[in-house]
Amino acid sequence: MSTPALELSGLKKSFGKAEIIRGINLSIGKSERHAIIGPNGAGKSTLFNLITARFMPTAGSVKLHGEDLRGLQPYQINRKGLSRSFQITNIFPAMTVFENVRCALLWSQGYKYSFWNLVNRSRQLTEGADAILDQINLLGRRDLPAGTLSYAEQRALEIGITIAGGADVIMLDEPTAGMSHSETDYITDLIMKVTEGKTLIMVEHDMGVVFGLADRISVLVYGEIIATGKPEDVRGDPRVQEAYLGAALEAEH
């Protein structure tokens, strides 16, 4: 068996005395689409932030293609081929849509911190950014400030920025949060299209999206993974049903 794209072992995170992530072991294979679901407050976003070094783990390790990510900064992790989106839309609102995507291409095209190249002279950059815009159906909005786009368009742009750098492990944090049905379908198709052949890890609440996209699902409850498996297996798991039913009952009271 080849090395997994992402491997978490014994991952723990505490804030003060509160243990938010209580030891997570998870292995996600190459080109797998993996969804992480769970009730609110289960620690899904915290888990994302641990993987991408936004937070330091209290214990345990994160391995990307078998390489330990401990001590690396977010930008170093990104250079190793892991890219993420955020739960709250995180783009460059003052820049044009085109520039948002172009910024995302700079590092992967090897421009680094150079000040001897002019970005608008590079055909490769312009065409690369336009190709991404075409993929996310935002060519028509190319020269608008990103902040003026509709919510769904901003989410699509964020996915575009996330995939633009050519990372092979893509992490999406609730890509369809707050969207209407038609918007959700649009984003789901988009995710399907742009993550072709890549490893996808996503946190998602919408079960339609999860069951439509994911090859495997992990259920996170109170900082622990209580089940991992194919969608139909997870759906039938009594513990998962209990966790969700329990949460639903709590919400009613």
Place this chain on the structure above:
Amino acid sequence: MSDQLTTDPSKPAQRMRAGSMTLTLMPWIIAAIALILMPFIFTSNSALTIMNQMWITVIFALAYNMLLGQGGMLSFGHAVYAGVGGFACMHIMNMSDLFASFPLPVLPIFGGLFGMGLAMIVGAFSTRNAGTVFAMISLGVGELIAACSVIIVAFFGGEEGISGDRTYAMPFFSNEFLQQIDVYYLTSFWVILAAALMYLWSRTPVGRMANAVRDNPERAEFLGYSARWVRFYSFVASGFFAGIAGGLFAINYEILTEENLNTASSGVILLVTFLGGVGFFFGPIIGAIVFTLVQTVLSLQTELWAFYAGSLFVATVMFFPGGLAGLLMMHVPVFKLGNAKQLIQPYIKTLLPAAIGILGVCALVEMTFHFRHASIGDDEMTLFWTTFDIHTLLPWLIAGAVALIGIGIAKRNAPELKEAWDAANTAGDAS
């Protein structure tokens, strides 16, 4: 509305390339021609001095805006980099053997290198964060180095500063820069070169990422760029161009003092840049020109010029956060819609009375100042080409009435202007 702004999706790349060269080169050619012709219009030596000061401020303000506008870093101590560049150039001027070995126009490069060197040292720790931390460190370092001017006398020359003589350089095509006009063209050459380089910088990968880091450092980090290093490179480049401005200052004035380093100078450049507008590349250029005019021309007319400059600054910050450049650029959509003509009449109806009213207020301020500060028995003052006795009631009544009526009319007509503005910004109504 949005349809108007959307571009043709079929071939955006071609559209961008076509005509972009001539469009971007045009302002530079016009600026260069204007710089060459200026001395033929304004021939006096004092005008040349004012223009030299203006172009130096332009370079410094543009360098400052690399931090503030493009990098989102608010510095309270940027005069230090210009000052140290200037002091370094002055020392080179005084090393007669070295100075005689190269022509004078090369000298500002040394200023740039010293400014850059200092920026590298300070930037190594100050650019870790933007925001308040960066601002406080810049203030502290600025104060520290300004205080050094009286401690390290060998370099900064203590309270009287250090001076030199630019004419000892190797003659440049047999020119020794004895005349003010020679220095003018040297400064003009550098202002075009430095502005062009700074503009090109904003078009490079690191320049683009400076904007990205300013808007959203976290997102930039997840695109493979270290926000800290992007800030560092912006800071170092800004230090370089500030040092160039300092070198030109040394050439122009042949003396540098503690004043070139201190917090007041740092404050002025912040004010200049903000006045012009941080959001556009050309903003600081406008700011530098307007401020230098206020500082030089207005200061000949009134002792209270700093009061007016300050009021202008406060008004800009409060009402036009985009600065003068933002105010200009606000009108671009109106012109694009072809509605500019609709605005002429409302502008005259509101702005003319407002201007008269403000002049009335200025008259009151000047009269109060004269009343309080003129020596005893000096009751006569001349204001707007009229001489009158300050201790009579009539001038006060006239000034007060002009102020009240002018501002009153402006206030009454303001809603009309707003309506016209909204109409001019709406597509379709005009046709």
